[in-house]
Structure formats: structure tokens, C-alpha cells
Amino acid sequence: MRKLMNTVDTILTESLDGLAAAHADILTLGGGHKFVRRRLLRPGKVALVSGGGSGHEPMHTGFVGVGMLDAACPGQVFTSPTPDQIAEAIEAVDGGAGTLLIVKNYEGDVMNFEMAAELSSARIERVLTNDDVAVENRISTTGRRGVAGTLVVEKIVGAAAEAGLDLSALKELGDRVNSSTRSMGVALSSCTVPASGKPTFDIGDGEMEVGVGIHGEAGRRRDRLRSADAIAEEVCDLIAADFGDLRGRRALLLVNGFGATPLMELYLMYHSARRLFEQRGVVIARSLVGSLVTSLDMAGCSITLSLLDDNALRYWDAPVHTASLRWGM
Numbered sequence: 001m002r003k004l005m006n007t008v009d010t011i012l013t014e015s016l017d018g019l020a021a022a023h024a025d026i027l028t029l030g031g032g033h034k035f036v037r038r039r040l041l042r043p044g045k046v047a048l049v050s051g052g053g054s055g056h057e058p059m060h061t062g063f064v065g066v067g068m069l070d071a072a073c074p075g076q077v078f079t080s081p082t083p084d085q086i087a088e089a090i091e092a093v094d095g096g097a098g099t100l101l102i103v104k105n106y107e108g109d110v111m112n113f114e115m116a117a118e119l120s121s122a123r124i125e126r127v128l129t130n131d132d133v134a135v136e137n138r139i140s141t142t143g144r145r146g147v148a149g150t151l152v153v154e155k156i157v158g159a160a161a162e163a164g165l166d167l168s169a170l171k172e173l174g175d176r177v178n179s180s181t182r183s184m185g186v187a188l189s190s191c192t193v194p195a196s197g198k199p200t201f202d203i204g205d206g207e208m209e210v211g212v213g214i215h216g217e218a219g220r221r222r223d224r225l226r227s228a229d230a231i232a233e234e235v236c237d238l239i240a241a242d243f244g245d246l247r248g249r250r251a252l253l254l255v256n257g258f259g260a261t262p263l264m265e266l267y268l269m270y271h272s273a274r275r276l277f278e279q280r281g282v283v284i285a286r287s288l289v290g291s292l293v294t295s296l297d298m299a300g301c302s303i304t305l306s307l308l309d310d311n312a313l314r315y316w317d318a319p320v321h322t323a324s325l326r327w328g329m
Contacts, residue, residue, distance in 0.1 A: 001197040008194045012054050012076060018136060019061060023323040026065040034081075036061045037071040045159045046170055047093040047122075048070070050102040050154060052087065053078040055193070056214055059151060059293045062324030066156035069102075069198055069322075077193050077296070078215045084092045088117030091123070098167035102154055102174065104146030105130040106215075111225035115229035122293035125167050126183075127174030129153055131183045131304065133242045134211030134220055147214050148293040149181035149257040155325065159318035160311075177312060182239045185302030186231055187212040187219070187258060191295045210234070214258070214295045214302075228265070230274035235303045238278055243307070248282030254304035257291035261299050266290065273303050286316055292324065 005011045013033045020029045020036070050060045051073030060072035070093040072080035083207045088101050099122045103113045110128070117124045125328070131149030157174045165173065187209040190199035193216075200216035201210060208231070211219030231302055255270040257263075270289050277284060285308055293302070308316065317327030 001192055001194070003192075003194060005194060008022060008085065009206055011194055012074065015076065015164070016061070019323065024190065026321065026323060030071075030088060030092055032300050034085040035071050035073045035092065036064050037089065037093050038064055038066070038069070041070065041093055041095060043095040045095055046097045046165070046167050047090070047095060047097055047099040048154070048158055048161055049073070049086065049089050049093065050150070051075065051081045052106070053080060053215070055191070055296045056261070056294050058324035060154075063151065063154055063322050065320070065322035066329070067162050067322070068154050068325065069174040076319060077195065080106070080112045080309055083112045083115035083119060086113055087119040089118045090122050091117065094122040095235055098125065100124075100157065100161070100167060100170050100174065100269065101126045102150065102157065104150055105126050105143055106145065107142050109125060119272035123167060125171040127153060127157070127171060127178060129178050131178065132182045132213070133182050133238050134184045134213075143319055145213055147183045147185065148254060148302045148304045149183045149306060151250060152181050152254065156312050156315040159315035159320070160319065163315070173311070177306065180312070181304060181306040182242050183302050183304040184235045184238055185212050185258065185300060186210055186216070186235065187298055187300035188225065189217045189260065189299040191259070191298040193296065208247065208300070209297065212300065214293060229272050232276060232303065234270055236273055236276040238291065239305050240277070243305070246277070248283065249281075250283045250285040251277070251286065251309045252304075252306040252308055253277065253284050254288045254306070256293050256302045256304065258298040258300045259291055259294035260297045260300050261291065263290070266301055269301055269303070277305065285313060
């Protein structure tokens with residue numbers, strides 16, 4: 001295993017120290033590295049709190065700031081943050097208007113955020129993200145996973161919170177954005193968790209994992225490596241089939257890298273996906289390309305399509321100032 005680190009035990013805390021030092025104008029660390037919070041809080045604004053296992057950077061800590069999250073709780077690599085972490089973050093950023101929790105649909109995250117809500121005295125609502133169409137069984141125990149579409153929810157709801165919407169309105173908006181968002185990913189290599197020191201799964205040079213999760217979970221199937229156009233066609237077909245008729249619908253197209261995929265390849269995949277969706281009558285109104293919801297050093301990418309109504313479009317365009325997303329300011 002070759003990684004830029006000092007020790008496995010300190011890799012997370014040292015990384016968080018670096019994040020806070022590099023972006024001290026935007027964010028600061030909570031005690032004991034339990035959470036990252038917005039440096040300048042706005043009293044009277046609904047607070048947005050999210051989090052999850054580390055290894056997906058810049059999600060979630062890189063999305064703390066003006067127009068997005070007020071706090072993010074980083075767990076150990078691919079491990080949910082603990083209830084006390086989350087509860088302390090809620091108390092630190094709640095400005096009296098309540099707190100909205102944005103939670104990816106993984107069993108540990110769901111359980112620990114629920115426990116944190118019970119520990120807190122703040123008024124709390126929750127948005128559960130589950131945009132991954134690779135999970136075929138909708139009535140399984142945990143259901144569909146929350147993946148790159150979580151970023152879309154955090155951006156749109158974050159802008160709405162900045163604009164002054166109340167807690168119930170933000171909850172409704174977040175649920176609506178999540179229900180209008182679909183994602184699916186393909187991996188070309190495994191990732192290596194520092195504590196294990198070896199790849200999570202073995203994959204041959206001529207193979208790919210179709211429908212992989214962001215923790216290195218197995219996908220729908222293992223297949224031979226195909227062309228970018230063929231990969232995009234399968235992913236876009238599954239997303240489109242899950243939506244139904246897309247003709248005339250405005251959408252955001254997000255192509256997200258898993259950590260080890262060059263931008264050259266991500267833009268190539270964007271080109272393929274955009275062409276395929278436009279052939280179905282989708283109007284690609286907004287775009288985002290980059291490694292934003294990663295899986296450590298995994299090669300591959302995900303494609304996300306999020307349908308945009310007038311409100312969602314306006315909030316997507318609203319100013320944002322975080323470590324990893326910045327525009328309009």
C-alpha cells in the first residue's frame with residue numbers, strides 16, 4: 001500500500017487539520033475533530049447538518065460554508081459518525097430555527113443520525129437520500145443507497161436555507177429534489193482502505209464492476225471492460241428507464257469521479273452521457289463534472305441526472321462558497 005500518510009491512526013485528524021488551515025476563512029473544527037462547521041453562523045437560519053464515513057472527500061466536509069452545509073461530521077473511513085459527534089454538531093450550529101439532517105441511506109448513517117436527533121433538544125427534520133438506481137430491490141432492508149445525488153440535495157437545499165426558508169419547507173424541498181434525482185456508478189478498480197492495506201475487491205485488468213457503491217460494495221455484476229460510449233449507454237438507459245418519459249424535462253447532469261479518474265476521462269463520459277440524454281429529449285440546463293463524491297482511490301465514475309423545476313434551478317444557481325464548490329460570490 002502506497003499512500004501519503006504518517007500513520008493509519010492519524011490520517012483522518014491530520015487531514016482535517018489541513019482542511020481547516022487551508023480554508024480558515026470558511027470553516028473551523030469542532031472539539032476533538034468531531035465535526036467541521038461553518039466559521040460564521042447566521043442566527044435565525046435553519047442549520048443543515050450532514051456527514052458520513054470519510055474517504056468520500058470532498059463530500060461532506062468540503063461542502064461546509066455559505067450556501068451549503070453548516071456542519072459535517074466525518075466518521076472513520078467508510079464508517080458512520082457516532083451519535084455524539086452528530087449531536088454535538090447540531091448543538092454547535094443550531095441558530096434557533098431548527099436543524100435539517102441530510103442523511104445517505106446506509107444502515108449505520110440512518111441509525112446514528114436518528115439517535116443523535118433523539119439526544120438533541122433542537123427541532124429536527126431529516127431528508128434521506130437514495131438516488132442509486134443500481135440497487136434493484138426497492139423493498140430490501142435498507143433500500144437504495146444515497147450516492148452522488150446527495151451533493152445535489154445539499155446544494156439546492158443549502159441555497160434555500162440561505163434564502164430564509166423554514167424547516168418544514170426545506171424538508172419538503174429536499175425530499176422533492178431527492179425524488180427527482182437518479183445516479184449509477186461503474187468502477188474500473190477497487191479502493192484501498194488505509195486500515196486494511198489491501199484492495200477491497202479483486203478485479204482484472206479487462207474487467208469492470210457495474211453498479212458499484214461508494215464504499216467499494218459489489219455492483220449489479222462483474223463484466224468485461226467496454227468502451228466509454230457503451231458504459232454510458234447502459235448507465236443512462238437505466239437512469240432514464242427509472243424516470244420514465246423525459247422529453248422536454250430540464251435537468252442537471254453530474255459526472256462524478258471516484259477518486260482516481262482523470263478529468264480527461266470524466267469529460268469524455270460527460271460528452272457521451274449528454275448526447276444520450278439529449279437523444280431522449282432531456283434539456284441539459286446545468287452541468288457539473290469532477291471528483292466530488294469519491295471512494296478513496298477507486299477508478300471509475302458515476303452519472304447523476306437531477307430534474308430541475310424553476311425553484312431547483314434558481315437555488316442551484318445561487319451563490320455558494322465552500323472549500324470545494326464556489327460560484328457567484
